[in-house]
Amino acid sequence: MEKLQVLVVESDHKQQLNVARIVEDAGYDALVCDDGGRGLVHFYRSRPDIVLVGLDSVGDAWQLVERIRDASNVPIFVCAERSTNDALYKCFDLRTDGFLLRPFTKDDLVRRFEAVAKRSSNRTQASPCYERNGLRIDWPSCTVSVGGQPVELTGTEFRLLKYLVEHKGWVLSHDQILSEVWGPEYRGERDRVKLYVWYLRRKIESDPCKPGLIVTKRGLGYSFVG
Numbered sequence: 001m002e003k004l005q006v007l008v009v010e011s012d013h014k015q016q017l018n019v020a021r022i023v024e025d026a027g028y029d030a031l032v033c034d035d036g037g038r039g040l041v042h043f044y045r046s047r048p049d050i051v052l053v054g055l056d057s058v059g060d061a062w063q064l065v066e067r068i069r070d071a072s073n074v075p076i077f078v079c080a081e082r083s084t085n086d087a088l089y090k091c092f093d094l095r096t097d098g099f100l101l102r103p104f105t106k107d108d109l110v111r112r113f114e115a116v117a118k119r120s121s122n123r124t125q126a127s128p129c130y131e132r133n134g135l136r137i138d139w140p141s142c143t144v145s146v147g148g149q150p151v152e153l154t155g156t157e158f159r160l161l162k163y164l165v166e167h168k169g170w171v172l173s174h175d176q177i178l179s180e181v182w183g184p185e186y187r188g189e190r191d192r193v194k195l196y197v198w199y200l201r202r203k204i205e206s207d208p209c210k211p212g213l214i215v216t217k218r219g220l221g222y223s224f225v226g
Helices: 013-025 036-046 061-071 085-093 106-124 155-166 174-182 190-204
Strands: 005-009 029-033 050-054 076-080 098-101 129-132 135-138 143-146 149-151 214-217 221-224
Touching (some): 005 036, 013 050, 013 106, 029 036, 036 061, 050 061, 061 076, 085 098, 085 174, 135 155, 155 174, 155 190, 174 190, 190 214
Parallel strands (some): 005 029, 076 098
Antiparallel strands (some): 129 135, 143 149, 214 221
16 A cells, blocks of 8 residues: 655754654655745645644745645644644634644654544545534535524525534634634624624524523634534
């Protein structure tokens, strides 16, 4: 069976060798380069199965991640010496698949990569419907019902519900929701999110004043737990 190829983008030579060794010890082929420009060239030329980018050693790391994500759904991991809220939010906004703190081990890498492979497999086999606790969403037809009764949602309400359900269990900040559902130019408009969450709750919750599907995480945002 052919090994999966991992593109490693690391400017620091010592880190580059170390990460490449861990990747190869984990049973993958490592393709290495030392900056974002070359990384993008290697990505288009080699079409790797996974991309691993060093945040604190590659000057244009975020630009590289954004360019790759715009072109492909390939799993992307970033690694750094420490994590910050800004970096974690950026990872989420750019739909990366994981954040690895250095120093990481072969086992850390394998667990992350295998989890991504499992999620990809589950998505491939996913049902066209979400159905739980009386809520039924038919993704292809964009229809929603609660307790067997159809519910009329506006386009914005449906996009908001879809984003929340697709990230079930995640705590999503107001800005993350605004960026994905309305667009990045709406960041900061917290009242817009609050209003549309209330609209949704009135339509899909058995008691909108005591929500059991879309819960508020005070000071953080919202989470779909249905």
